[in-house]
Structures are given as structure tokens and as C-alpha cells.
Amino acid sequence: MKQGSSVAEIRSTDYYFKDLLAAMLIPSGNDAAYVVADYCGETLLPKAQSSQERIEVFMENLNQHLQELGYKDTVLYDPSGYDIKAHTTVWDMKKVTDRLLENPWFREMVSQHMYIAALPDGSTQTWVNTNAFLDPASEYYNERIIGVKTGSLAENYNLVVLYQQHGKEFLICSLGSQSDSSRYDDVNYILQTIDESDYLAHGME
Numbered sequence: 001m002k003q004g005s006s007v008a009e010i011r012s013t014d015y016y017f018k019d020l021l022a023a024m025l026i027p028s029g030n031d032a033a034y035v036v037a038d039y040c041g042e043t044l045l046p047k048a049q050s051s052q053e054r055i056e057v058f059m060e061n062l063n064q065h066l067q068e069l070g071y072k073d074t075v076l077y078d079p080s081g082y083d084i085k086a087h088t089t090v091w092d093m094k095k096v097t098d099r100l101l102e103n104p105w106f107r108e109m110v111s112q113h114m115y116i117a118a119l120p121d122g123s124t125q126t127w128v129n130t131n132a133f134l135d136p137a138s139e140y141y142n143e144r145i146i147g148v149k150t151g152s153l154a155e156n157y158n159l160v161v162l163y164q165q166h167g168k169e170f171l172i173c174s175l176g177s178q179s180d181s182s183r184y185d186d187v188n189y190i191l192q193t194i195d196e197s198d199y200l201a202h203g204m205e
Contacts (some may be wrong), residue, residue, distance in 0.1 A: 007031045008127055017119035018105070019125075026115045028078035028150060029129040056081060070095060082153065088171045095169060097148060097160055110147030110162075118125075130182055133161065134197035140184040142191070157183040165194050166201045 008029025010020075014034070023032035030117070035057065041054025044061055048054040058075065066074050074088040074096075100106045113134040114139040117125045132138040133145040144164045148171075151158040163170045172190055177183035194200055 005024075006130075009125075010035055011125070013123075014120040015117070016120065019119070021125060022109055022115045024080075024119060025110055025149060026112065026129045028130045029127070030082055033080035069099075081151070084154065090175060092169060093173050094162065097162075097173075101148075101162065101171075107147065110149060133187075140188070144191075152180070159183045159187055161187055163191060163194065165191075166197075168200070170194055 008023035008027045008031055010023060010029065010031045017036075017039075020032045020036050023029040024036065037055045037058040040052050040061075041051075041056070041058035045054065045057045048057060059079065063075055066076075071088075071092045074092045076086045076088075077083045078086065078109075111134070113128075113129050113136065115127045117127070119125060129135070130150045131145075131147070132140040133142045134147075135141055142163075145161055146164060147162045148160045151160075155178065156175065156179055158175045159172075159177070161172045161174070163172060172187055174183055174187050174190070177186050177197060181198045
């Protein structure tokens with residue numbers, strides 16, 4: 001795993017696959033992304049001799065899959081996306097998020113401030129969401145926000161938010177904020193616009 005990337009403190013024990021997904025989505029655990037990539041790579045190429053080879057096979061198949069699904073402007077080189085060479089677009093991010101939101105398990109998972117994983121060995125592991133909008137103790141807490149994901153790379157702080165207001169859902173993709181706090185301020189400006197819009201409240205009915 002690359003130095004400086006986030007971790008979910010994945011231990012040397014068995015995990016259920018859904019909990020590894022939670023470790024990726026909730027505390028932004030890049031270590032969990034590597035575990036998932038390694039596992040899937042072994043499934044794709046059982047004869048692979050190393051973790052690096054398994055991850056490379058996984059990434060090749062992932063990029064091919066993304067192209068087949070129509071995400072033409074997205075190419076990833078690292079399981080966690082923690083790579084300055086990777087590229088995508090807001091439109092591709094919207095499309096993949098919309099697709100994920102069709103799954104009830106995803107909606108439930110990304111809406112939680114805290115997630116407790118019950119591991120196969122009987123132990124538990126708790127992860128706290130990196131999204132301050134979901135933290136009741138945070139100044140940014142907003143009960144109308146039900147996910148989705150934070151992200152950062154270098155000096156760019158990003159945030160994808162699903163917001164419920166006026167009986168509707170709004171997906172907001174904010175990229176390139178200058179700090180952790182400013183990404184919430186930037187999104188709050190959009191949320192205020194939605195809250196105060198007569199057109200959104202009545203004109204779209």
C-alpha cells in the first residue's frame with residue numbers, strides 16, 4: 001500500500017466480503033481495497049505467484065469492465081484510486097454512483113456514521129465514517145444527507161453527497177476543494193441553494 005494512504009486497520013484474520021466493502025466505503029480504508037483486489041485477482045488468475053500479480057490482473061479486468069459499462073473517461077491504476085495518474089470525470093462518477101445507489105445494501109452502508117463488523121472469528125471491528133455530514137457531533141451534521149463518500153488526493157478534497165429535500169433526492173459531486181473543512185462549506189452552499197429554491201420545491205412537481 002502506498003505511503004500516506006488511509007487505512008481501516010485490516011487485521012490478519014478472515015473477513016466477510018461485505019465488511020471489506022464497508023471498510024473501503026466508511027473509513028476510506030485503502031488497505032481494504034488492496035485486500036479485495038488481491039482476493040478477486042486470485043479468483044481471476046489462480047496461478048498468480050504474488051499479490052502484486054493478482055492485483056495487476058484485477059486492475060486490468062476492472063478497467064475493461066468499466067469500459068464495457070460505458071465509463072469511457074475513467075482509467076484506474078491502483079485498487080484504491082490513490083494514484084495521481086488515474087483519471088475520471090464528474091459524469092462518470094455520477095453514473096457509477098447512481099448505479100450503486102440502486103442497491104439497498106449500498107444505500108444503508110454509506111448512510112451510517114458508524115459501522116460494526118462481526119468477523120468470522122467472533123470478534124468485532126468498528127469503523128467511523130469519514131463524512132462529517134453524518135457525524136451527529138460535527139458542526140457539519142445534516143440529517144438530510146444519507147451518504148455517499150469522501151475522497152482526497154494531494155491537495156484536492158472531494159465529496160459526493162446524496163441529499164433529500166423537497167421530497168426528492170439530489171446527488172452532488174464536489175471536486176477540488178482546498179481543505180477538509182472547505183469541501184463541506186462548498187457543498188453547504190449548494191445545499192442552501194436547494195433549500196431556498198421555490199422552483200425545486202414546487203416547480204418540478
